[in-house]
Amino acid sequence: MSLNHDITTLTDIELLVDTFYAKVQKDELIGSIFNDKIGDNWPEHLEKMYRFWQTILLNEHTYSGSPFPPHKQLPVEKAHFDRWIDIFTETADLLFAGPIVEEAKFRAKNMATMFHHKIDYFRNAAKHNTNH
Template sequence: MTTLTDIKNIEDIKLMVDTFYSKVQKDEFIGPIFNEKIANRWPEHLEKMYRFWQTILLEVHSYSGSPFPPHKQLPIAKEHFDRWMEIFTETVDLLFIGVVADEAKLRARNMAEMFNYKIDYFRNAEKNNSKH
């Protein structure tokens, strides 16, 4: 039995991201959405995710950009975010324990809630605009 440790470096980030997205790709509910959108660009997506989480959790500023826009037009709803969060939490809990691991789950939850809210907001705005 391996004793779990906290997320400490880029290798830990890569392990978390790779494990998480390998589960996502195989997931019957959200896998098809990711696989269709990302297609054969998984290596680039994973690289971007390494930089994103490294910036958020380790304060190594290697990510720049805005994470929301690529998600705005996806055919997703709250239940997709719930499943994403379930897989993310399972992954982090399987691999790590500690303050940074808890921070990863908190940041993921906040991001999922914000993305879901913003997607709903944009959809409602588009519906209202099309009525006029």
């Protein structure tokens, strides 16, 4: 039985996001992809992620924008998304327990699946267009 509480505040989201991305930055498979793309803009990226998850999980509408476009050109494959999900799930389970954290893991998995399929779609469309 976990003694952890559920995600209920912005402080909880900040802890989840900060802990998750600290692990991502050091990860052998996906760390360099994030670090190369984000560079010195980690504070801005983390702030955007706080607002994104606050909007989704706490229904406090602080995020606006479209999350997919910045990911469209990333050099990623299914293995990268699988690793991202593994780290997210492991971090969420380490820090929290309850229905909102379960929703976070569900949403993260769905997002990773959708992003992977959309990236594949755009790559295939680009290949198709260059072959004609």
